[in-house]
Amino acid sequence: MSLLTRLADAVDGVRLHPAVLAVDLPVLAGRVLPELTAAGLRRAPRPAATLRATLGLPRPVNRFAAAAAVNV
Numbered sequence: 001m002s003l004l005t006r007l008a009d010a011v012d013g014v015r016l017h018p019a020v021l022a023v024d025l026p027v028l029a030g031r032v033l034p035e036l037t038a039a040g041l042r043r044a045p046r047p048a049a050t051l052r053a054t055l056g057l058p059r060p061v062n063r064f065a066a067a068a069a070v071n072v
Contacts, residue, residue, distance in 0.1 A: 001035055008041050 007014060016032065018024030036042035052059070 001032065004032075004036060004041065005039065 004014065016028055018028060033042060037044075
């Protein structure tokens with residue numbers, strides 16, 4: 001936990017990968033993530049949030065839409 005706290009100022013985030021899923025995942029879910037949340041180092045995922053929306057990017061133009069309109 002202390003390593004994650006120290007990293008919080010230097011990185012945007014980390015990915016936690018359980019070494020043994022059946023053993024480590026319950027520890028991550030039951031102990032590590034609640035501590036990170038309580039310390040303000042973890043945000044809950046936003047429903048329906050996409051990387052595009054998070055970065056404020058517009059939807060790309062459909063390159064096939066113009067061709068379909070011409071062929072009609």
